[in-house]
Amino acid sequence: MFLLTDAEVNIRKKTFTEVQTERLEQAEQTVLIKCPPKLNEKKLLQYLSSHGNINSHFFFENRGIHALIEFSEKDSVASLQDAIGIPSAAEHHVVPFKSRLFTFTLKNPVSQAAEETPVHLSPQCHIPVKELIQKLCNADDISSQMYILLNEYQLTEENIKLRFLACSLVRDFTRAYFPDSVVKPFGSSVNTFGKLGCDVDMFLDFHDIRKHTTTMKKGPFEMEYQMKRLPSERLATQKILSVIGDCLDNFGPGCTNIQKILNARCPLVKFSHQPTGFLCDLSVSNSIAIKSSELLYIYGCLDSRVRALVFSVRCWARVHGLTNSVPGTWITNFSLTMMIMFFLQKRSPPIIPTLDQLKELADKKDKHVIGGYDCSFVSDLSKIKPTKNTETLDVLLGDFFEYFGNFDFRKNSINLRKGKEVNKPESSPLYIWNPFEQDLNISKNVNQPQLEKFVAVARESAWILQKEDKTQRMINKEPWGLAALLIPFGKSNPSKMKNRMKGIGSETIRSLLDSLKLNNANSLEKAVGK
Ligand code: GTP
Ligand code: MG
Numbered sequence: 001m002f003l004l005t006d007a008e009v010n011i012r013k014k015t016f017t018e019v020q021t022e023r024l025e026q027a028e029q030t031v032l033i034k035c036p037p038k039l040n041e042k043k044l045l046q047y048l049s050s051h052g053n054i055n056s057h058f059f060f061e062n063r064g065i066h067a068l069i070e071f072s073e074k075d076s077v078a079s080l081q082d083a084i085g086i087p088s089a090a091e092h093h094v095v096p097f098k099s100r101l102f103t104f105t106l107k108n109p110v111s112q113a114a115e116e117t118p119v120h121l122s123p124q125c126h127i128p129v130k131e132l133i134q135k136l137c138n139a140d141d142i143s144s145q146m147y148i149l150l151n152e153y154q155l156t157e158e159n160i161k162l163r164f165l166a167c168s169l170v171r172d173f174t175r176a177y178f179p180d181s182v183v184k185p186f187g188s189s190v191n192t193f194g195k196l197g198c199d200v201d202m203f204l205d206f207h208d209i210r211k212h213t214t215t216m217k218k219g220p221f222e223m224e225y226q227m228k229r230l231p232s233e234r235l236a237t238q239k240i241l242s243v244i245g246d247c248l249d250n251f252g253p254g255c256t257n258i259q260k261i262l263n264a265r266c267p268l269v270k271f272s273h274q275p276t277g278f279l280c281d282l283s284v285s286n287s288i289a290i291k292s293s294e295l296l297y298i299y300g301c302l303d304s305r306v307r308a309l310v311f312s313v314r315c316w317a318r319v320h321g322l323t324n325s326v327p328g329t330w331i332t333n334f335s336l337t338m339m340i341m342f343f344l345q346k347r348s349p350p351i352i353p354t355l356d357q358l359k360e361l362a363d364k365k366d367k368h369v370i371g372g373y374d375c376s377f378v379s380d381l382s383k384i385k386p387t388k389n390t391e392t393l394d395v396l397l398g399d400f401f402e403y404f405g406n407f408d409f410r411k412n413s414i415n416l417r418k419g420k421e422v423n424k425p426e427s428s429p430l431y432i433w434n435p436f437e438q439d440l441n442i443s444k445n446v447n448q449p450q451l452e453k454f455v456a457v458a459r460e461s462a463w464i465l466q467k468e469d470k471t472q473r474m475i476n477k478e479p480w481g482l483a484a485l486l487i488p489f490g491k492s493n494p495s496k497m498k499n500r501m502k503g504i505g506s507e508t509i510r511s512l513l514d515s516l517k518l519n520n521a522n523s524l525e526k527a528v529g530k
Contacts, residue, residue, distance in 0.1 A: 015379045016294040020184060023160070026055070027168035029074050030161070031100040032275050033067045035059070041119050044104060051083070052076025058158045059119045062277040067104075068161060099253050100169060101275050122158040124277060126196040129319065129486060136483040137474075142394035142465075145482040146308040153311050155194045163189045166276045167202045173247050174204055177240075181206055183282070186293045192300030193310050193337055200278045204240065205285045237284040238262045244282065245269040287370045288436050292334075294379070295435060299341055299352050301381055305393055306352060310340050312397060312482060319486050320457045322450070329447040331430070331454060338416060338432050338442060343400050345419035349389045351396075354419030355435050358384070375436045394465075397482070401462035405455055413441075461485050 014022070035044070041059075044067065048054060053072040060066055071077060081098045126132075132152055136145040155163075163185055171183040187201035188194035230236045242260060249258040254274035261268050268283040283289075300307050317323045317336055324330050331339075344351040361378035368375045378384065412421035413431035417438070424431045426441075429451040434440040464484055473480035479487060 013381060015381070016190075016297045017379065020190065023164045024168065024182065024184065026070055026161070027164035029055070029072065029077060030068060030070045030165050030168065031077055031080060031102060032165065032169075033069060034101070034103045034275075035065045035067055036104065036106055037065060039065065039104075039119055041117070048080070051079040056161075058122045058161075060122050060124050060158065060162070062124065062275070065119065065121070066275070068158070068165065070161065095251050097251055097253075099172070101253050122156065124156075124159055124162065124196065126153045129315075133479055133483045133486055136481070136486070137479055139481075142397060142481040143308075143392050146312045146393045146397065149315060149482065150308045150311045153195045153315065154307070155189070155196060159196055160189070162276050163200050163278065166200050166273050166278050166280060169273070169275070170202060170248070170252070170280070170282065173252055174244055176247065177243060178204075178206065184290075186286075186290050188333065191293045191296035192307055193296060193314070193333075195311065195314070200273075200280045201283075201289075202280055203283045203285050203289070204244065234267070238267050240284055241267055241269050241282070245271075287368075288373075288375065288434075291368065291370065291375045291436055295355065295358075295377065296337060296341070298358070298377075298379075298381065298384070299344075302352055302384060303387060305391075305396060306341075306344060308393055309344070309396055309400065310337055312393075313340055313400060316461065316482075316485050317454075319488060320453075321488075322454050322457060327445070329445055330450045331443060331446050335430070335432055335443040335446070338435075339404065339414060340400065342414045342416055342419070342432075343403055344396075345416065346403070347389055347391065347396075349387060350419065351387045351389045351391075353384060355417040356419070370436070373436050373438070394481070398462055398465040401458040401465065405459035405462050407455075409451060409455070457489070460489055 033044075039059075045054060045057065048069055051071070052075065055070040055072045057067060057069045060068070077100060080102070081100075084102060127135075132149065135148055135152070139145045139148055167183040167185050171181065174181045174183055182205045183202050184205050185200055185202050188198050189200050230239065241262060245258055245260045248255040248269070248271060252271075255271050256274055257270070257272045259270040261270060266283055266286065266289075268281050271280055271282070272278070273280050300310075314323070314333055314336060317331070317333075322331055323333055323336060341352060345354050355377060358377035359374070361383050362376040363378070366376050366379050408421075409430060411424065413424040413433060415422045415433045416435050417433065422433075428441050428444050428446070429448045430443040430446040431441050432443045434442050465481070468480065468484060470480045473484070478484070
């Protein structure tokens with residue numbers, strides 16, 4: 001029932017770097033146009049075509065209708081910029097900067113209004129959970145429910161274009177300071193696990209410049225200064241982000257709520273980019289984070305079940321308050337995704353390979369050593385053998401909850417490189433090895449109560465999936481399957497949930513565990529390290 005379009009199939013076969021490069025190039029050839037509420041699409045396109053061939057376009061709503069126009073060539077943008085007037089401002093002084101954000105005004109709005117037909121608006125956010133639950137209830141089975149959720153929540157082609165455009169528009173500013181810099185997205189905008197509405201993580205990349213300096217032939221001259229020399233990389237990063245933050249604040253069209261968070265472990269500038277409607281986090285090139293994005297991209301492309309499971313589990317975790325949009329002591333989406341990948345590595349036969357196996361498939365061009373860590377793994381997806389595992393998604397979802405509901409978190413840690421549990425090297429409640437910086441725990445922030453909550457909700461969910469009768473629930477017009485898991489448990493049946501959650505380790509839970517055919521009824525206390 002879930003068919004990829006031809007375009008998607010093609011995109012999926014490309015390497016992460018190829019997709020990134022292509023999309024960044026397209027974004028450089030793109031402009032954003034604010035349109036009047038009623039619009040003659042044909043006329044707009046006709047006018048724009050006089051500046052060059054249009055590759056693709058779409059309309060979306062963001063405080064008024066906007067059009068994203070992607071030309072086939074970059075020159076068309078310059079041609080359009082030259083033909084456009086800068087508004088004469090009586091009260092405001094205009095900073096002389098040619099942006100790629102335009103307003104389209106009709107000379108004679110009254111006479112043209114008659115010819116206008118409503119344009120198709122591409123959605124940039126997902127449907128509310130309530131509406132989703134209704135849709136899920138009409139599905140045939142849990143696997144179909146999971147694909148429906150994926151289809152509703154995943155980033156659309158249009159939304160991805162808009163994300164790359166946001167990066168490219170920020171680049172127009174970073175270039176003023178660092179002419180060869182590039183602003184690239186990472187994290188869930190590009191790792192195939194992004195949901196409509198998620199933030200845009202972007203980083204300022206000087207990699208190309210560095211590559212150039214190291215490969216340059218040594219002549220008799222050396223550059224006295226490439227830049228002012230600073231005592232540490234961290235200080236350089238902070239200074240760079242500070243000036244870029246000021247620049248965006250003072251001159252960036254539509255950049256608002258700029259917050260410089262320079263003392264964080266990973267310094268960043270947060271801001272809202274109003275023209276595209278995104279919340280953005282800008283940091284300076286972090287090669288390990290990019291490798292993590294690429295690794296997840298590979299896993300997400302390997303088998304359609306991977307993304308379907310991740311979207312369902314992430315949505316489930318959000319509904320139950322196991323994850324949160326602000327940082328804290330709870331599990332992050334990133335950690336949760338790694339837990340799902342680990343679970344998929346542990347299936348028999350495995351659905352995705354371990355990181356060590358991906359490393360074995362790497363060739364010369366895949367070799368990457370970052371800060372002393374070997375981060376090499378295969379980039380060519382066609383070299384990875386498809387899995388022989390044919391388990392259905394409903395089995396995987398139920399087993400995911402059961403697996404982590406009974407995981408010995410007290411003793412074991414999660415290691416994606418090896419694809420197996422290893423003894424915890426230290427006492428953090430949840431220990432997930434950073435796949436690349438092997439001495440770091442990506443879930444160090446998670447505290448004991450949050451882990452306990454995760455385990456309890458996972459157990460409750462496993463119980464619901466095993467016990468509850470779809471037919472009966474449909475007769476009662478109650479949400480079933482995945483839909484039943486997306487309603488906060490206290491709300492769907494407060495008394496039932498209270499009893500089940502009360503006093504972990506009580507008789508109620510014990511019988512519940514028995515019903516799940518768990519080997520060790522005491523494992524809950526042990527699992528969460530009580
Ligand atoms: P969303 O919640 O959809 O935004 O997921 P995300 O994967 O984009 O997460 P987030 O925006 O929090 O972080 C962006 C990227 O930073 C992640 O994809 C990771 O590459 C990296 N990252 C986030 N948190 C951690 C962490 O705790 N440790 C490490 N090593 N990297 C992290
Ligand atoms: Mg993110």
